[in-house]
Amino acid sequence: MAVGLPENVFLTRLDAAANWARSNSLWPMPFATACCGIELMATAASRHDMARFGAEVMRFSPRQCDLLIVAGRVVMKMLPVLQRIWLQMPEPKWCISMGACACTGGVFDTYAVVQGVDRFIPVDMYVPGCPPRPEQLLAAIIEMQQKIMRTGTFRGSEFSGRTSPTGPPPFDRDEVRRLQEATPVAGLEIYTPPPRVAQPS
Amino acid sequence: MTCLALSPPLSAPIMLEFKTLHDRFGYDIAESSFCDNRRIVVPSGKVYFVLEFLWKELGFDMLLELTAVDYLEFPEATDRFGVVYGLVNTETGERLIIKTHLNSPELRLPSVVPLWRSADWMEREVFDMYGIEFAGHPDLRRILMPDEFTAFPLRKDYPLRGRGERHNFPVITRAES
Numbered sequence: 001m002a003v004g005l006p007e008n009v010f011l012t013r014l015d016a017a018a019n020w021a022r023s024n025s026l027w028p029m030p031f032a033t034a035c036c037g038i039e040l041m042a043t044a045a046s047r048h049d050m051a052r053f054g055a056e057v058m059r060f061s062p063r064q065c066d067l068l069i070v071a072g073r074v075v076m077k078m079l080p081v082l083q084r085i086w087l088q089m090p091e092p093k094w095c096i097s098m099g100a101c102a103c104t105g106g107v108f109d110t111y112a113v114v115q116g117v118d119r120f121i122p123v124d125m126y127v128p129g130c131p132p133r134p135e136q137l138l139a140a141i142i143e144m145q146q147k148i149m150r151t152g153t154f155r156g157s158e159f160s161g162r163t164s165p166t167g168p169p170p171f172d173r174d175e176v177r178r179l180q181e182a183t184p185v186a187g188l189e190i191y192t193p194p195p196r197v198a199q200p201s
Numbered sequence: 202m203t204c205l206a207l208s209p210p211l212s213a214p215i216m217l218e219f220k221t222l223h224d225r226f227g228y229d230i231a232e233s234s235f236c237d238n239r240r241i242v243v244p245s246g247k248v249y250f251v252l253e254f255l256w257k258e259l260g261f262d263m264l265l266e267l268t269a270v271d272y273l274e275f276p277e278a279t280d281r282f283g284v285v286y287g288l289v290n291t292e293t294g295e296r297l298i299i300k301t302h303l304n305s306p307e308l309r310l311p312s313v314v315p316l317w318r319s320a321d322w323m324e325r326e327v328f329d330m331y332g333i334e335f336a337g338h339p340d341l342r343r344i345l346m347p348d349e350f351t352a353f354p355l356r357k358d359y360p361l362r363g364r365g366e367r368h369n370f371p372v373i374t375r376a377e378s
């Protein structure tokens with residue numbers, strides 16, 4: 001049965017249509033906690049103009065966003081907030097970890113700073129740099145669009161396979177080594193030794 | 202030690218005579234100076250009375266700072282903690298540093314919030330970071346660290362990278378969120 005297609009009507013798969021729509025209207029949730037946030041703002045401003053890629057609508061309510069951009073270091077007190085924001089975002093959603101701090105903790109290897117948000121929330125794209133140039137963030141957004149086009153499905157079933165955390169396990173061997181660097185000072189009775197953690201086998 | 206006098210010399214006469222402190226509070230009060238800082242070291246049992254005297258009688262009406270120092274492994278230090286009060290007399294511009302020493306387990310000082318309201322958050326911060334308690338503080342809670350935090354991070358025996366508190370969170374994977 002040969003039926004001619006009327007003008008302006010296309011045939012496609014549902015997945016491809018959804019991916020096309022989603023990837024070209026990524027609405028970012030700017031989770032800007034530090035200096036990287038300034039670069040994020042610069043990316044949105046006229047010179048670099050994120051609007052060219054359909055991602056200019058920064059929403060400050062997670063309910064209206066589908067791209068979480070973690071820009072800056074996340075401290076212990078902020079991490080529950082970040083996780084809550086991630087959980088509040090409607091599906092389908094993606095996450096860009098922007099800058100050395102969000103990816104690994106950066107130079108802030110201290111007791112209060114989370115060593116990479118990917119240990120506790122899923123991350124799709126990492127942007128290196130301290131801070132990354134706006135071009136780098138734009139490249140990540142373009143890459144994100146391509147990834148959505150490549151792997152996206154209408155029902156979001158590509159997400160269900162990711163059952164393990166994106167980042168390294170929170171207590172890796174390296175961390176145990178760091179814990180043990182706190183050696184008790186001999187002869188000081190005021191010292192209270194830290195609790196020992198068993199070595200992983 | 203050389204030092205530059207950055208601020209112009211005070212026009213008002215120095216009001217505080219060290220001898221009056223000695224006469225009133227006994228002879229276990231020591232004085233020293235560095236540049237234009239005058240420092241008075243007071244035993245911890247007397248610090249509240251000395252501060253009250255300085256405010257009520259000598260007009261040190263402003264508490265500029267209240268902080269603490271951990272002297273663990275500090276050469277020649279005999280006490281573990283020092284608590285430092287920086288006072289200003291806003292009439293004369295005179296400044297004074299009051300210092301007291303504490304050792305565990307008696308990490309307790311009387312709160313100076315009744316004298317200066319500005320001590321409120323500063324005492325909370327010292328409590329948060331060093332675990333020094335201020336008896337009589339109206340609301341002695343942690344101010345910077347989360348409430349569940351149990352350690353005192355600015356103590357020198359606390360490891361720089363913590364004891365794993367920064368990893369103590371649930372992990373959200375993509376499949377479950």
Ligand code: SF4
Pocket residue numbers: 034035036037071072073098099100101102106129130131132
């Ligand atoms: S990566 Fe660099 S620019 Fe970005 S938040 Fe960290 S320190 Fe700031």
